[in-house]
Amino acid sequence: MTRRPRDGWQTQEDDRYHPMSAKGSKGVYIAAFVLLLGGLGYLIASGLSQGSTPTLSVAQAAAMDVDELQHVRLFGKVLPQEIEQRSDNLGVAFHVVDEDDPAVSMRVDFRGAVPDTFDAGSEVILKGDWDAGAGLFRATQLTTKCPSKYEEKRAEG
Numbered sequence: 001m002t003r004r005p006r007d008g009w010q011t012q013e014d015d016r017y018h019p020m021s022a023k024g025s026k027g028v029y030i031a032a033f034v035l036l037l038g039g040l041g042y043l044i045a046s047g048l049s050q051g052s053t054p055t056l057s058v059a060q061a062a063a064m065d066v067d068e069l070q071h072v073r074l075f076g077k078v079l080p081q082e083i084e085q086r087s088d089n090l091g092v093a094f095h096v097v098d099e100d101d102p103a104v105s106m107r108v109d110f111r112g113a114v115p116d117t118f119d120a121g122s123e124v125i126l127k128g129d130w131d132a133g134a135g136l137f138r139a140t141q142l143t144t145k146c147p148s149k150y151e152e153k154r155a156e157g
Contacts, residue, residue, distance in 0.1 A: 053127065058098035058106055061130075061137075069130035074137065079105060080120035089114065092142075096124060107136040117144040 058076040061069055076096040084093040091111040098104040108126060118124070127141035 059104045110139040
């Protein structure tokens with residue numbers, strides 16, 4: 001028999017049921033370590049996949065093969081012609097034009113919440129894929145750059 005400081009005498013059989021016995025605690029630590037490594041691996045893999053998305057201007061995208069326009073980001077300006085809001089306000093279709101070469105544009109279809117700052121002439125960043133069958137860019141994300149009126153107020157203030 002062994003003596004525990006507070007409880008008095010203890011038999012070998014009592015160790016089997018103790019939650020922190022030497023046999024049981026090793027397995028808990030191994031399981032926690034495996035879960036930690038799995039979580040870190042997932043975070044690293046998802047971070048690397050997001051960082052590998054190329055960012056292209058509209059002119060660069062137009063010059064590429066359509067098979068290469070999968071999982072890309074595009075940036076450009078919204079043309080004022082043919083902006084079509086969906087009836088449920090969860091999407092918009094429009095043309096985006098290259099900022100440096102206004103002769104190059106492409107049709108975009110976005111389904112989701114449209115930012116309040118989205119308007120004709122606003123600078124946008126789109127994430128999505130080229131749909132060769134429909135002949136347009138299907139955006140899964142639509143972000144508008146901060147309008148210059150806010151930048152002017154910040155400079156004055």
